[in-house]
Amino acid sequence: SAVISQKPSRDICQRGTSLTIQCQVDSQVTMMFWYRQQPGQSLTLIATANQGSEATYESGFVIDKFPISRPNLTFSTLTVSNMSPEDSSIYLCSVGPADYGYTFGSGTRLTVV
């Protein structure tokens, strides 16, 4: 299965600032997905990132708040912009589908103070 390296693993940020999360995959993949997992909650899809085109955002998520880049088939970034304490969550990237299903990065635990 694909191996995803996600960083940073955690960060504590001041409100009003931005944080960029990176995911590197060890093989070429068509689609990458970004999820948010709020404390004690399930995974909520933020957007789908396809190489060479703009990301597709789910209801409740907008590009100005969560800009995504997908410069090639092995890499993607998610930026959390103008952060507030409500953005404190775990952010995960994922790739799939494939014969092995979907896999996830190790997650970025973000705390906004």
Next chain:
Amino acid sequence: GENVEQHPSTLSVQEGDSAVIKCTYSDSASNYFPWYKQELGKRPQLIIDIRSNVGEKKDQRIAVTLNKTAKHFSLHITETQPEDSAVYFCAATPNQAGTALIFGKGTTLSVSS
């Protein structure tokens, strides 16, 4: 879009007992149904999945059943052990290129010895 409902939200069993978690989905186009186990502070790990062309799949103590007519699928864990304690998520997707997993809200399973 797809909507996945998961029950129960919490489940407590004695070691050696069986545990059953149930999910329903809304999109009749969905044909891939994975189950993930998430331990505290870790990424979700795929434990078993089923595709729509089969009704049941088993892997040692874990089994999944699928009823496409009723749009529900279930996870069965037999002979539970304390290390089975975790949060379990079901998910569904049409499993086509570009489609993400949509998750249920999760079930916290506690196995006491």
